[in-house]
Amino acid sequence: MTAPATYRNPVLNADWSDPDVVRVGDDFCLTASSFGRAPGLPLLHSRDLVNWTLVGHALERLEPEAEFARPRHDRGVWAPSIRHHDDRFWIFWGDPDQGVFQVNAPAIRGPWTRPHLVKAGKGLIDPCPLWDDETGDAYLVHAWARSRSGVSNRLTGHRMHPDGGSLLDEGKVIVDGDRIPGWFTLEGPKLHRHDGWFWILAPAGGVETGWQGAFRSRGFFGPYEQRIVLEQKDTDVNGPHQGGWVRTAAGEDWFLHFQQRGAYGRVVHLQPMRWDAGWPVLGDDGAPVAVHRRPALPPQPAAAPATDDDFPGGRYGRQWQWTANPGDGWATQHSADGLRLTCVRSADAHDLRRLPHVLTQRLPGSPCAAEAEVRLDGTEPGARAGLAVLGDAYAWIGLERAADGTVRLVHRFAEPGAERERDAGTVCRAPGGRARLRIEVAAGARCRFGFDVGDGPRFSSGPVFTATPWRWVGALLGLFAAAPEGPGGAGTATFTRFRIDDL
Known part of the structure; x- marks a missing residue:
């Protein structure tokens, strides 16, 4: 089959937030924010910048572990940068409550080191390293989160030890967005060396309505001049x-970015x-393109990050993430297919937003239908x-054990800020x-x-x-x-044949 001559945006039509990309040989590798979910730092691979597959994660658990024993959806791994230096992959990210972290590995599939704290502090976000091949020097730039530091709209630069493990100075503001008329919420810097210039590609204006800027200077610490290089128009x-920004082996330049x-x-x-x-x-x-000529790269089979899962041997695919660091025994491996989840007891059993033991994946960005089969073996009322x-709001459909021992089909929802969920539709056996x-x-x-x-498919009577x-x-x-709080085990539930199909 002949590959199409064009591609259509978005190339990743789901929440792969704050992407960054690097090329090594013929391979392109991308990572993205993962916030409080585990495992974190997803790793995607492509040969043509259009078709991507998820090959793993660089962060098995968030640290300190106790901090992420419960859902923290707005914390954890904020915008990362990925680079390749000294025959290793490097990922730097900012945890706004702890500081700048780094992990590295000899190959994209690992093994990855445990997180190393490069710079401690509140509000340090969006770090990006640079190893200057011309001089042997190393640098780091990062942005600021006003919510933690009271500072925003500026970029701070450091000299970095070439081993990527520490910084060599206290840092200096190298771009102050308050001094640029009309600029605000400057963040997300990506640092490059090109054509004798230091380049910082950084967005401003906020995720809903902002733009992509480019800054250049002959010296790392400035002064920098700037332009807007991508906006909605x-x-x-x-x-x-x-x-x-990534350059192919043939010298073509491409830029991967997000849209909220x-x-x-x-x-x-x-x-x-x-x-x-x-x-x-x-x-x-x-201006952003909707359809464009494909990169001049060898044609590749159509591919996308996996969604479907048969859970062979009770194992779940790499597309799944827990809403916090996982606990022992939440999912049990066994000899048959199907995901066997323990009915974990919790005082928050009636608010899914508070549960750490929810196994999740991204909602596709186009109309779809998600389907799963479930058997409830939990005997506890x-x-x-x-x-x-x-x-912020949620809804679910599933099975619940009643006080009389029967199992009912239930449909429930909770509004933003609500402390408990409510029935959304008819309950049946x-x-x-x-x-x-x-x-x-x-x-x-x-x-x-x-x-x-078992008596034919039906749609619930609840509202859309x-x-x-x-x-x-x-x-x-x-x-x-x-399951509700109480002594002893509460049984299990087994999910089989999870599918997501286009509508």
Whole structure:
């Protein structure tokens, strides 16, 4: 089959937030923010910048572990940078409550080192290293989170030890956005050396309505001059900014960036990039492209990060993340297929947003239907398991053990700020404690819930639920098993044949 001559944006149509990319040989590797989910720092691979697969994660658990024993959706791993130096991959990121961290590995699939704190402090975000091959010097630039530090709209630069483990000075503000008329919320810097200049590609103006800027200076500590190199103009791509510049082996330049799309999170676009009078020009003369000629790279089979899962041997695929650091025994491996989740006891069993033992993946950015089969083996009254759409508000459909021992099909939801969920539709019995669950997600992230308990598929009588994001994070699809507080075990639930299909 002949590969198409063009591609269509977004190339990653889900919440791969704050992407950065690096090329090593013929391989392109991308990482993204993961905030409080574990494992963190997803690792994606491509040979053509259009088709991407998820190959792993660089961070198994967030540290300090006790801090992330419960969901912290707006904390943890903020915008990372990925680089290749001295035959190793390096990822730097900022935890706004702790400081700048780093991990490294000899190959993209690892093994990755444990997190190393390069610079401690509140509000340190969006770090990016640079090893200058011309001089042997190393540098680091980072932005600031006003919520933690009271400082924002400026970039701070440091000299860095070449081993990437420490900084050699106290740092200096090298770009002050307050001194640039009309600029605000300057963040997300990516540092490069090109054509005798130090380059910082950094967005400003906020994720909803901002733009991508380029800064250049002959010396790392400035002074820098700037231009806007990508903005919405007359397109429907709001706030096109924060991403990574990569050059192919043949010398073509490309830029991957995100677009904030509400409940769908930050989807990733690919822009052509050229140089004019010493400055980069992104997209179509500074406007995002919707369709464009593919990069001049060998044709590749169509590919996308995995979503479907049969859970062979009780193991879940790398597309899944817990909403906090996982605990022992939440998922049990066994000899058959199917994900066996323990009905973990919790005082928060009636608010999924507070549960750390929810297994999640990203909500696709186009209309789709998510479907899973579940069997509830939990014998404790109140034991439950289901399929959810999670955000500031959430809704789920699934099974619950009643006080009389029967299993019921239930559909529940909770509004933003609500302390407990409420019934959303008709409750019916589920013979054999089994059900097929379905969520159809239409345009605008409008979700319709359906089920089959053996007497033919039905849609619930509840209202259509509109998915909502969390702070910084798009809505998530989730599988869970839970039970009220109490002594002893509460049993398990087994999920089989999880699928996401286009609508």
